[in-house]
Amino acid sequence: MVKRVGIRDVAELAGVSISTVSNALNRPGRVSDELVERVRAASDRLGYVPLQAAQQLRVGRSGLLGMTVINIANPFFADMVAGAEDAATAAGLRILVGNASDDIAKELDHLELFERVQVEGALVSPFGPVDAWQERLRKRGVPVVLVDAVDDAGVMPSVSLDDVAGGRLAAEHLIRTGRKRLAFVGAREEVRQVRERLEGARAAVAAHPGVALEPIWTSTATTQRGLAFGDELADRRPEDRPDGIVTSNDHLAMGLLHGLIARGIRVPEDIAVVGYDDIEFAAIAEVPLTSVRQPAREMGRAAAEILIARINGTETPDLTNVVYQPELVIRASTSTAR
Template structure:
């Protein structure tokens, strides 16, 4: 059986084809009674809008593409949720992809979004994606960087000052009486990790007698945190750090599982622990985790707002929105 057409809907609702089009695209200019009659006709006929044809007419879809670094990190889940809500308020949907910190997967999603003619792309890039994003922008698909600053200021970005966040974490640990600090996180090719480490190093450099070692990890996740925690616990007491700054909360939770839950070291008595992102699980962990909070919802909402503005006005100058992080103190860094 052939699918119903706009003409079929118009005939059943006893309106013009133009009125049906207005109900679909500009319902605010149609009377409520007519909108209801057209919707009833669509339901009776099981009418399905030909979105592909509509995209061809408009040159774009009513969707926004979002690529996050990690689908396992609740921080990016919160950003995506906020972006979806903001997009829905503007009449758009969001298609979410997870690069898993792999450039090939990131490129694959960018290819898909270009094929789908999305209205624009929100991207937390693995590396430098500027050339590819410029080509997409030339084809009418703007991009806004999320949780990352454009290296050459040619793209708008919405992020948090991670250097300041790293400095805040180190300063807090030093204020609680710790002097042998370790930064656990990696790979440093991820700009956020590098910036947080740089911020911590800048503070330590100003405090004589305080040291900071770097413990690299293959990924910023719970499993790598557990591995790092085991390596620290295996050291002689005099060789261990007395405080750990984890590059994110997932690493910190993995560290906590090994150090505290497995009974190897007391947190915070023997070793203090601070994370980054302040995900929901941070405050609910077995030892409530001190963390550096990022305004994840505000990041997602602002990124969508800027992206849609640039989609409507391609000549707008790129903007850089840089939010400040916030220290959230809990039991894992209690003063000695």
């Protein structure tokens, strides 16, 4: 293993003390110009790079924000991280990102790491229940802002989408196109956002007599699982299949599209499909996908701005809980108009 060059090595080569090296590199006004040049020459020769984290911790700041997301393989979360990075960079901060990969244990591991590296604050898009960790972070003095989630206790600020409205938008659109046998296909019933999307779809169906809704839970919200589910639907008798489907995300929806088409089922003529998130690939799917749009990048940026304001003591009450409204983007997966 290659040994890391440290400040002691620079001091030995320059023939000075460790404190002189520190002053020459960080506070050059405290030493002579000759010593500054000697230390810098030794540092360049050895390829010494100061540990930025250690320097910042000496002045009481790490310069880091932590951010954990449910699954960064979903472009929605990648966009959300990008938005948070926009705000962090503007404030001279960096973000340490943890990917929970749909695993509560991994989420907790990332939050523990944030504590160990002394992040100045954390952005959390939670997979598991927040009561498993919020009290510990509060006691450590780590400010937290929830992203794509809401704190029922009203303790933590949040930036979220009205997912009940999103589920209702999707189901109402299918009903308006004449669909009577709806299905909601989602993964991970324990995830609040998914439950709320189903709640919204149920509310829309309840307002229309003669329309039914079948909740269907899958093990994962991936394209592959959607593809397999398309096969499962194709094996049903036509009269037992839904004629309109709301999915919990675009990955599931796009896999479902391909699975149905591969088995000769027409989309949208036989089954109409609505996704959720409106990721970039939704518009270029084999059948362009109707989807409920979330402003992911804007949500990430807003959450980071609220967190930075909390850290700096400039937070205002009107920015404590921000709720965005969803938008339905209609494409060919639900409309036969060309």
